[in-house]
Amino acid sequence: MRVFNCDHCGHLVFFDSVQCLHCGNALAFVPDQLTMAALAPAPQDGPGLWRRMGERGGTAYSGRLYRMCHNHTHYQACNFAVPANDFSDLCASCRQTRVLPYLSDVANLGRWKQIEAAKRQLFYTLARLGLEPLPGRPGPVFEFLADMPGAPSVLTGHSSGTITLNIAEADDDERARRRIALGEPYRTLIGHLRHESGHFYWDQLVRDGGRTEAFRQVFGDERQDYAAALDAHYALGGHLGDWAASHVSAYAAAHPWEDWAETWAHYLHMLDLLETAASYQASVTVPDPHAATRHQVTDPFATDRPDFQDMVRQWVPLTLLLNSLNRSLGQHDAYPFALSSGAMVKLRFVHDLVQGQAAAPGSARAMSPETH
Template sequence: MRVFNCDHCGHLVFFDSVRCLHCGSELAFLPDQMSMAALTPAPQDGPDLWRRRGRRGTSEYSGRLYRMCRHHTNLQACNFAVPANDFADLCVSCRQTRVLPDLSDASNLRRWKQVEAAKRQLFYTLARLGLEPVPGTAGPVFEFLADLPGGPPVITGHLGGTITLNVAEADDEERARRRIALGEPYRTLIGHLRHESGHFYWDQLVRDGGQLEGFRAVFGDERADYGAALNAHYARGMDLGDWAARHVSAYAASHPWEDWAETWAHYLHMIDLLETAASYQTGVTVPDPNSPARHHVTDPFAVPRPLFQDMVRQWVPLTLMLNSLNRSLGQDDAYPFALSSGAMVKLRFVHDLVQAQFQRRAPQGGSQG
């Protein structure tokens, strides 16, 4: 996730910021422009409308008008803005959520806000990759639910374009309990959403994109009995065999669908972390084991078609540095993975599909990186 600067004063701000701490400007993310903006009220143009502020010392304002997402106005739960000519009261991210938990419960409200924040981060990365939003196409829809007393537990998963997530995953203690019980090295809200979005985009890019033959050659045949495969996976307990030679995680070894979803999530991890590192290139360099020179991390979105080998060359030393920083503070590794050559082949498959989709949706005549 890149960092941003306040339109008005130029001070550093972040993707989830709602106010510039330096100049006091109201801030909102503009999905139609994929940028953070300092806004000023425009009551002369209509109730609850805002304009983009100009640089300090100027009187220039953008002609484009916005309103704040209703979840910001009513619940302080969103920092996305809606173009004034879009008559929806929810932003493009919030309107993807079809079912909410009971928000009169303060715990559910807190959890839901955390889940929506992770979903906006997912939205940003997918939009930057050209996967959404695209006029005339639909992204996934979401149902965020809480367990009810005496009822069946809410199971996180994907079915037919709908991603369901149990909001209990927003509680650190509960998430840690489940991670330990399942023998997982990593479990986060953004990781869940990236994984489940992988199932959605498997339908879009592989099944409906004419890529089944290539997918099966790399990941295996998804027609294998899914339920039986998962039962066998959990029956093995911690004795999961030599999964690391071909997969990004132990769970990826359970079935080709889960292999794809885990690999997809990992690819989004790579994209987001590389973009974050590139945003902070103010003299910080990452040692490149393949070169005697020190290597600057570059933004994976800086060119229309980032080369996968360039991403990998930056990824390995970057994650080593990330883990070393965590260890210096007495924390566990932030990136508890080691990618094998077999896993890299699968990540490359995901990369090529995403980049092909990006090129199909990009304006014709643009430069090719």
């Protein structure tokens, strides 16, 4: 996630900011522009309306009116704004959530806020790829559910366009317990949402996009029995042979659908981390007395069609730096993966499919975010 600047005073602000700490103005993320905006109350234009302020203290932009998302005004749970002429009280991200846990439970309220924050991060990346929901092209819907006494545990997953998440995953201790029990090196809220969105976009881009045969040549035949494949995966403790030779994770080896979803999530990890590093103008030199090489990290969204090999060249030294920084603070590796050539082939397939979709005639590629 890139960093932003307050478009009123120029001070550094972040994707989840709600107020500029320098000039004190209210901030909101405006999805129609994919940027953070300083907003001033505009009661003269209507109740609850805000007008975007101009650069460096100038006058407001004419006609750019917004209102705050309902989940901001009622729960302080969102920092997205809604265009004044939009039909919904909810922002473009929150309106995708169809079922909520009981928010009268304070613990559930806190869990839901964390999950929605991760979902807004997912929304941003998908919008940068031109895959956000649009009229005539709905995105996934989300159900965030809590386990109930005497009922089966809520399973996180995707089915027919609906992504379900057990809100217990928002608790650090519970998420760590499940990660250890399943032998996973990585388990996060954003990781869950990226993975499950992969199942949704498999339907959209592979099945409905006429790419099934090409998919099978790379990932295998998804028509094999899914339930039996997962049973076999868990029966062997989550380790099916030499999975690392051609998969991004052990779970990816369970079934071609899971291979795709894990690879998809990994591709979104790459985009987000590279964009973050580029926004800080990061460059990395891998220490080597014989052939030290400097890598300048570039924003993968800076061009209409980023070069995959260039992304990989930047990715490897960047993750080495990231893990080294974590270890210096006594933390586990933030990126506990090592990508094989076989896994790279699958990541390249995802890259080519997504970028080809974005470049197709008539595609609704999201506009580049404003810069200041």
